[in-house]
Amino acid sequence: WGLGYTLVNKGNGNTTRIRDVVIVGGGTAGWMAATALSRYFNDGQRQITLIESDAIGTVGVGEATIPPIREFNSMLGISENEFLSETRGTFKLGIEFVNWGRKGDRYFHPFGFHGQDLHGIPFHQLYLRERALRGAAAGSIGEFSMSSAAAAQGRFGRPSAKAKPPVSEIRYAYQFDANLYAAYLRKLAEQQGVRRIEGKIVGVRGDAESGDVTAVELEGERTVEGQLFIDCSGFRGLLIEDSLETGFEDWSRWLPMDRAFALPTSGSGSPDPFTRATAHDAGWQWRIPLQHRTGNGHVFSSAFTSEDAARDILLRNVEGEALAEPRLLRFATGMRRKAWNHNVVALGLSSGFLEPLESTSIHLIQNGIARLFALFPDWPIDPRDRDDYNRGMRELYEDVRDFVILHYKATERDDTEFWRYVRNMEVPETLAKRIDQWQRRGRVFRENAELFTMPSWVAVMLGQNVWPETHDPMADTLDKHKVAMAMGQMRENYRSTAELLPTHEEFLRKAGAWH
Ligand code: FAD
Numbered sequence: 001w002g003l004g005y006t007l008v009n010k011g012n013g014n015t016t017r018i019r020d021v022v023i024v025g026g027g028t029a030g031w032m033a034a035t036a037l038s039r040y041f042n043d044g045q046r047q048i049t050l051i052e053s054d055a056i057g058t059v060g061v062g063e064a065t066i067p068p069i070r071e072f073n074s075m076l077g078i079s080e081n082e083f084l085s086e087t088r089g090t091f092k093l094g095i096e097f098v099n100w101g102r103k104g105d106r107y108f109h110p111f112g113f114h115g116q117d118l119h120g121i122p123f124h125q126l127y128l129r130e131r132a133l134r135g136a137a138a139g140s141i142g143e144f145s146m147s148s149a150a151a152a153q154g155r156f157g158r159p160s161a162k163a164k165p166p167v168s169e170i171r172y173a174y175q176f177d178a179n180l181y182a183a184y185l186r187k188l189a190e191q192q193g194v195r196r197i198e199g200k201i202v203g204v205r206g207d208a209e210s211g212d213v214t215a216v217e218l219e220g221e222r223t224v225e226g227q228l229f230i231d232c233s234g235f236r237g238l239l240i241e242d243s244l245e246t247g248f249e250d251w252s253r254w255l256p257m258d259r260a261f262a263l264p265t266s267g268s269g270s271p272d273p274f275t276r277a278t279a280h281d282a283g284w285q286w287r288i289p290l291q292h293r294t295g296n297g298h299v300f301s302s303a304f305t306s307e308d309a310a311r312d313i314l315l316r317n318v319e320g321e322a323l324a325e326p327r328l329l330r331f332a333t334g335m336r337r338k339a340w341n342h343n344v345v346a347l348g349l350s351s352g353f354l355e356p357l358e359s360t361s362i363h364l365i366q367n368g369i370a371r372l373f374a375l376f377p378d379w380p381i382d383p384r385d386r387d388d389y390n391r392g393m394r395e396l397y398e399d400v401r402d403f404v405i406l407h408y409k410a411t412e413r414d415d416t417e418f419w420r421y422v423r424n425m426e427v428p429e430t431l432a433k434r435i436d437q438w439q440r441r442g443r444v445f446r447e448n449a450e451l452f453t454m455p456s457w458v459a460v461m462l463g464q465n466v467w468p469e470t471h472d473p474m475a476d477t478l479d480k481h482k483v484a485m486a487m488g489q490m491r492e493n494y495r496s497t498a499e500l501l502p503t504h505e506e507f508l509r510k511a512g513a514w515h
């Protein structure tokens with residue numbers, strides 16, 4: 001599942017298999033975990049129980065995703081068209097950023113890559129040379145991507161096995177109604193034998209000697225015992241924090257956003273196959289088009305603006321008719337010191353949160369599940385597995401954190417106190433090194449199994465006007481006339497191919513994916 005791990009069945013003479021897995025919480029995280037666990041770890045002798053409370057409810061605003069979710073769904077045997085229809089979902093080819101580098105700027109961070117490397121030289125280095133030679137006549141980097149060309153025209157094509165280049169270069173994810181996704185997964189999980197218990201957890205029991213959690217207590221004097229607990233209880237972290245006091249690492253000095261107003265509006269016409277993130281004075285606004293409505297929200301920092309002002313900005317900047325009152329969500333940015341502590345694995349919001357600028361939260365859940373599967377413990381739990389898990393999750397969180405911070409740091413805006421703060425703030429050393437590498441020769445190196453690869457860094461750096469001092473000298477080894485001609489052909493090919501694709505709505509309807 002994008003980790004390069006294979007599932008292995010471990011076990012030695014001194015351990016027994018875990019028989020009772022208890023999932024606390026039935027939001028996106030809980031039902032993703034329940035569906036995946038019941039598909040891969042249900043050998044008839046293991047009981048998987050999920051506890052959720054309708055009275056408490058879910059966050060339910062996770063609507064935009066990144067491409068690895070396709071692997072998750074496909075591992076669960078989910079048909080793409082059925083899933084889109086059930087969740088009123090749409091395709092997503094990337095994110096359009098508005099007002100980030102400067103007010104009035106617009107760029108696209110596409111899924112997939114830019115152009116074709118020539119003779120092993122990365123495309124973006126050839127592009128940087130072209131820009132140095134021909135200035136703006138070389139075009140914008142966004143014109144050299146099949147995903148952005150299709151998005152720019154509101155069109156979509158599936159890069160199926162039969163698709164020819166450049167349609168085969170399209171990479172995509174989904175935008176969907178998170179509540180409907182959780183409901184859809186619940187159906188599958190229950191069919192696969194998951195026991196669902198409705199009720200509010202009011203107490204947690206632990207083993208005095210080991211400190212492990214042994215059971216949760218529900219209203220009405222019910223008790224559910226388990227060996228492995230998956231804490232999907234949302235921001236509060238019922239087990240991982242309330243009971244185990246694991247601790248939270250706060251990252252708000254780099255990412256000061258701590259609130260959001262969410263507001264669904266009516267959609268009209270063919271939905272855009274992309275998410276839009278528009279920067280405002282002390283935050284930014286998402287726009288996520290679904291089949292039946294558009295999801296909107298204003299993420300902001302309460303240190304730099306008031307709730308009333310943030311609400312007004314959102315109401316003034318949405319299209320269509322409001323379908324509800326704006327809903328306020330509060331959050332803290334950072335991660336739990338250990339996502340897996342004792343016999344509790346935190347998934348989803350209970351493990352940490354990074355603002356949804358690059359739509360990564362659902363991916364962090366998926367990745368946590370994949371990692372748990374790769375290290376699935378026997379009883380007693382081997383602390384080395386736990387350490388591996390925590391190391392991997394920390395790396396992933398920090399990678400995503402750095403990439404999100406880049407959007408704020410790499411700005412020329414200084415029109416509000418907020419933008420002056422983020423523009424001048426110290427960033428983590430890992431990111432500072434990255435920016436420095438880029439500024440000198442436009443180089444980007446992928447380390448470990450980083451989620452965001454070179455094309456993503458290139459899209460944001462160039463989209464926000466961070467031009468390197470010079471390109472890599474390798475690019476000068478190719479004939480400049482031949483490169484200019486090849487690039488001109490690529491650009492035209494992307495544009496004209498996109499023109500022949502169906503509109504996004506036509507595609508969804510024809511595929512039987514429209515509800
Ligand atoms: P929740 O949805 O909060 O679910 C918690 C569950 O625990 C509920 O079922 C609740 O009933 C249960 N529970 C809690 N306490 C108890 C108790 N005492 N007893 C019994 N049950 C209990 N992610 C993306 O990938 N893309 C996005 O575009 C995106 N946008 C977002 C925008 C905002 C403003 C926010 C805040 C988040 C966004 N996310 C996004 C994140 C996404 O919403 C979450 O990652 C996802 O919904 C998972 O939530 P969860 O399941 O961890 O928690």
